Amino acid sequence: QVQLVESGGGVVQPGKSVRLSCLASGFRFSNLGMHWVRQAPGKGLEWVAVVWFDGTQNSYADSARGRFTISRDNAKNTLYLDILRLRLDDTARYFCASGGSTSGRKAFDIWGRGTMLIVSS
Amino acid sequence: EVVLTQSPGTLSLSPGERATLSCRASQAISRTFLGWYQQKPGHPPKLLIYEASTRATGVPDRFSGSGSGTDFTLTINSLDPDDFAVYFCQLYGSSPTFGPGTTVTVK
DSSP: EEEEEEEEOOEEOTOEEEEEEEESSSSSSSGGGGEEEEOOTTTOOOOEEEEEETSOEEEEEETTTEEEEEEEEEGTTTEEEEEEEEGGGGGGGEEEESSTTTTSOOOOOOOOEEEEEEEEE | OOEEEEOOOOEOOOOOOOOEHHHHEEEEOOGGGEEEEETTTTSOEEEEEETTEETTTTOOHHHHHHEEEEEEEEEEEEGGGGGOEEEEEEOSSOOOOOOOOEEEEEE
């Protein structure tokens, strides 16, 4: 069935780096723009970044520009999010989501369950 | 940058009542890029409405969306016990953003 499964979260120290992954199955991953969205504990949803279907274009929220890198490997049906120089306020559940079109500019119709990242010393 | 605000923050209603949730944009937006999501504790958001008024696949017809310009509304007719959750509006497109959410709780 249509599925997105995130991984890579856990407890990481401030200043370190982390790579989050999102494995897609059950749909044509390589045709769709993909997003990362995060949600701090007890808070709302914050869009982080998008990458186009072929990986050639991406875009970031202002809060993510500079330390976050979104990428994808269509041969592996996998989306990535690299975060450098982790800060305490990066603590959140990170969801990947499909953007419904090649550029990801439609409603987010497929979501994973998320991976929890806790930044703590 | 478009900012979305939602009201009320919390809505306390009984099963069977109608819920009316508001989403206001800081500037006029195309209804083509306005969506609504439902989120329950421990679960990811679920797309309910896209293009302001089109129900996503499998969404019951008690959910309806309307609006244009800066003001949009999600209406839930005759609340089902399964509908008590948090609802977010979203501007998608080239620079997505979410509203802060409205929590619908049992009165």
